[in-house]
Amino acid sequence: MGVIYIGDRETGKTSLAMELANPKSNYVKVTYPDYEILKSRLYDDSLGRTKATDAVKVIHDEYLEIQVQLPTGNKQITLDWLDTPGEIWRATWQSTNSDNWNKLLNTILQSEGILLIVPPYREILKPDVNPEDFITQEQWCNRFNRWVDFFRYQCPRVRHLVICLNKADLFCDLHKEASQLEYIPHRSRMNWQQRNTYVFQRYFRPIQSQIDEINSSVSGLSIRCFITSIHNRSLLELPWIYLGSFLST
Known part of the structure; x- marks a missing residue:
């Protein structure tokens, strides 16, 4: 069993995946595909940015193999990249695109972990960040309700749900938070709990009731929250080190 990589569009999933594959790594590296090959697929040199995901695709074409270096040895994680256009949550879309919908559900049923990427909300942004580029906290909470229903009803076998609030460089002091949270074998300042x-407590309190609802609905599920950014390798790797530490395969 592996992990699925999922989230709404424009949350930074492509940039995170490409940066994770950067050879300048600490404890996590992408062993397949090669970084340059992945970059050629995901990055547009003419625009100087990652390519937009094809809006008509539900299952992203990328499959990654990730190696996590742990004190007990290396752990391999296989990753299926799923993308979800907004229409996918409508019953009419699911009925008229049953092949794609069933493909998505079958992939999830074979996965032990889910890594969900969510964007920051307007109220936690730094003062110099344009708030108009982001949704409000209320909208953010309402949007998360879709994920609550999805995890409750479509993910009965998932044992690890990792929720990453991405683009942390826009809402916190990366160096300070990384120094608190970073993973250092045998001498980290904090354990996973x-x-x-x-x-x-700092970043996910607005959806506490929704996370509690998922926890109470999916038996044996462990939910962990992280902040991530392409601009800090320690924070970028943490969710993968956690998954490598606790996945059964």
Whole structure:
């Protein structure tokens, strides 16, 4: 069993995946495909940015193999990249695109972990960030309700749900947070439960009731919250080190 990589569009999933594959790594590296090959698929040199995901695709073409270096040895994680246009949540879309919908559900049923990428909301942004580029906290909470229903009803076998609030460079002091949260074998400042509590209390409190609802509905599920950014390798790697530490395969 592996992990699925999922989230709404424009959350930075492509940039995160490409940066994770950067050879300048600490404890996590993408062993397949090669970084340059992945970059050629995901990055547009003429625009100087990652390519937009094809709006008509539900299952992204990328499949990644990730190696996590742990004190007990290396752990391999296989990753299926799923993308979800907004229409996918409508019953009419699901009925008229049953092949794509069933393909998505079958992939999830074979996965032990889910890594969900969500964007920041307007109220936590730094003062110099344009708030008009982001949704409000109320909209952010309402949007997360879709994921609550999805995890409750479509993900009965998932054992690890990792929720990453991405683009942390826009809402916090990356160096300060990384120094608190970073993984250092045998001498980290925090364990996984402490990291989760720290991040949850600071950044995820608006959806506490929704996370509680998922927890109470999916038996045996562990939910962990992280902040991520392409501009800090320690924060970028943390969700993968957690998954490598606790996945059964």
